[in-house]
Amino acid sequence: MLLVLPLAVALWAYAGWDSGKQQAKTDARLQGWLQTAVADYSRILRDAEQRAAELGSSPRVQSALARRDRRQLAHLAGPNLSFELGRSAESATPGAVSRSVEVVASGRTLGRVIVKVPFDADLLARLERASGFPNGARLAFASGDRLTFGPGGTESQARLSVHRAVDLVTGGERYRAIATFLGAGPQARKLVALAPTAGISGDASGDRWRVIVVGFGVLVAVLLAGYALAPLIARNRLAKHQRTQAARVLSHVGDGVFLIDSEGVIRLWNTAAEAITGLAANSVCGSPAQGAISGWREVEPLIPVASRPGDQREISGAETVPLDIDGRELWLSIAGVAFTDGTVYAFRDVTDERRLEAIRSEFVATVSHELRTPLASLHGAAMTLRQRHERLDADTQVELLDMIAAQSTRLAALVEEILLTSQLDARSLRIASEPFDPEQLVRAAVEEARLRVSDGTTVAISATKVLPHVVGDGMRTHQVLANLIDNAIKYSPPEARIEVTAEQEGESIRFSVRDDGFGIPGGEQNRIFDKFYRLDPDHLRGVSGSGLGLYICRELVRSMSGRIWVESAPGRGATFSFELPIAEPFLAGVELRPAAHGSRSSRTRP
Structure with a gap:
């Protein structure tokens, strides 16, 4: 009607x-x-x-x-x-x-x-x-x-x-x-x-009635056709609504979804597939999959395809396969379901998980190596003292006890790094926020480092005589600076010169540690601050470490509203720098009063 x-x-x-x-x-x-x-x-x-x-x-x-x-x-x-x-x-x-x-x-x-x-x-x-x-x-x-x-x-x-x-x-x-x-x-x-x-009226009236009669016939035909086609129209409308709703749902699904027809041509490429791969739908839809997706010919036979969704009897689960898209390696967890229009594939990006798993495996190997050496030394020294202490002279016993103490300290430091990393990841580490003297902190860290140097390496200080105080956690800042100095010592050749500086840059104090070591390639300079990452994972240069030190430094500096970076070139050494805000802008207009004995201002890391 x-x-x-x-x-x-x-x-x-x-x-x-x-x-x-x-x-x-x-x-x-x-x-x-x-x-x-x-x-x-x-x-x-x-x-x-x-x-x-x-x-x-x-x-x-x-x-x-x-x-x-x-x-x-x-x-x-x-x-x-x-x-x-x-x-x-x-x-x-x-x-x-x-x-x-x-x-x-x-x-x-x-x-x-x-x-x-x-x-x-x-x-x-x-x-x-x-x-x-x-x-x-x-x-x-x-x-x-x-x-x-x-x-x-x-x-x-x-x-x-x-x-x-x-x-x-x-x-x-x-x-x-x-x-x-x-x-x-x-x-x-x-x-x-x-x-x-x-x-004129007769012709017009005749034409009008002819139009009305024809129109009435058309109306009757439309009514009959509408009555006959109403169920089909309703079904088509429902199907169209369902297709629109399905397309809208697919555009908001977090997993990538694409459809390949029986001829190997891509017919559907949802929004998540675009975001994960970086390939636009209008550039891949209508193109053969083997041409649009690099490496598809090799990985397609590896992907499990079920005849109906959720059929666990046909496939054990999604397969993780690598794809090289525009020079970028992607690891995708992917599975497919075949139906009359072709095969629909659903995938998610597991590149980060894959990389993290590789780093974890490398960390386990690294920690195992780091634990094996001190444990072997501890075990050997302890067994020697236990079985031969009557036959050992006093100097040998002292040497063995010193070895036990040194290796115990090394183990304690490794355990401390792992525990500190856990606290940083859980955001449960409490970071103080109070003024401290940067020059005094630098001199203390350098003096401690000089006690650990035994191969002729020189650790020098270049700091301005008068620097404004820094706001942050002095103990954690000392830990960051000490870690950077220890890395410079480990990666520098014998009799090298390591220079530690502190200077004001605007409203921040910049701490820098420069060494004459092997240097860091440009492609690795952002990754060295990642958790578990090591430039020398196979210990070819004989430098030990868990791969957590620079990650801890970065997270501690960030927790004090600072930033850290490295400037380096292979064979030309490296300069690690971090900046922390000076105390004056924070204390302007605030009346400072002596704190009660034993009190300490602190905050929880956000």
């Missing part, structure tokens, strides 16, 4: 429009007939003028005019032909239009030949025939508001507008009429073309 009502209104409006169109066609035909009649009227006037000229050049007419022979002129005259002698002015003839010529001989005007074209029924009939007026249509002359028709000279009153079609009633009949002037001047007659409105 919602469709039928607009259609019915449209049909009725179309019928009305078609009726107006029929009237416009009639007006156009009237205008065409009228123009033809005016053109024929102009030709009649030209013929009259030509006849007057021919008679004026006739010797008989010239002789009669020269002799002023009125009898001869009366004999030559006719109903619409007359002669005037001398230079008399041409007089207007009511109900007619005339064309005349002067007859001149030897420079003397003999008279005038006048041919009249009367506005009568004969002229109307002649114009109607020439214009091809159909039955019922007619012509009339109008003078003022008076209309004069054909045979009998029937007259009636009517108000007419020039060049605009109007409806009028004359002789008991209704006409559609249009008029134009025949000539110029205030007394110019109008020529009027008329067509009975009965024929």
Whole structure:
């Protein structure tokens, strides 16, 4: 019904429009007939003028005019032909239009030949025939508001507008009429073309009813088709809604989803697939999978594909496969389900998990190596003291005890690093926020490092005499600086120079440790601060370590609102720097009072 009502209104409006169109066609035909009649009227006037000229050049007419022979002129005259002698002015003839010529001989005007074209029924009939007026249509002359028709000279009153079609009633009949002037001047007659409105209305009414009947038939057909197709339309609408909803759901699914048809062409590539791979849907959809996805030919046979979703009997689970996309290695956990339209694959990015698992495995190997050496030393020294202490001299016993103490300290430091890393990851480590002297901290860290140097390495200090205090945790800052100095010592050759500096940079104090070691490649400079990462995982250079030190330094510096970075080139050493905010901006406008004994300002790392 919602469709039928607009259609019915449209049909009725179309019928009305078609009726107006029929009237416009009639007006156009009237205008065409009228123009033809005016053109024929102009030709009649030209013929009259030509006849007057021919008679004026006739010797008989010239002789009669020269002799002023009125009898001869009366004999030559006719109903619409007359002669005037001398230079008399041409007089207007009511109900007619005339064309005349002067007859001149030897420079003397003999008279005038006048041919009249009367506005009568004969002229109307002649114009109607020439214009091809159909039955019922007619012509009339109008003078003022008076209309004069054909045979009998029937007259009636009517108000007419020039060049605009109007409806009028004359002789008991209704006409559609249009008029134009025949000539110029205030007394110019109008020529009027008329067509009975009965024929126009009949044609329009017939057309309207034909349109209405056809439209009604169309409405009935639409209703029947709608009734027959309603279930199909409802199913299609539901299916379309379901497809739209499925597409919307797929665009918000976190896993990448794509469809490959039976010919190996990608037909679907959801938003998550774009985000994970960096391949836009419009660049891969419609392309063969082997060309759009680098390495797909090799990994496709490895991917498990089930015949229905959730069928664990066919596949054991998703497979993790590597893909090289635009030079970037991605590890994807992927599985597929086959159906009639092809195979739909769902995958998620496990690159980080894969990398983390590799780092964890490397960490386990590294920690195992780090634990094995001190444990072996501890075990050996302890067993020696236990089994041979009576036969060992005092110096050997002291040496063994020193070894046990040193290896115990090494084990304790490793365990401390692991525990501190756990606290940093859990965000449970408490970080103090209080002013401390950076110069004093640098000197203390360097003095401690000098006690651990035994191969001629020099640890130098370059610090400004007066530096503003730093806000942060002094103990943790000392730990970061000591760790950086120890790394510089480990990775520098014997008798190298290590320089530790502290200087003000804007509203921060920058601590730097520069060494003359092996240097760090540019591609590794961001990764060395990652957890468990080591430049020398296989210990080829004989440098031990758990791979946690720089990660701890980064997290401690960040927890104190600072930043840490490295500047290095292979073979040119490295400079590790970190910055912490100075205390003055934080203490401006704050009254400082001596703290109570044993009190300490602290905050939990965010």
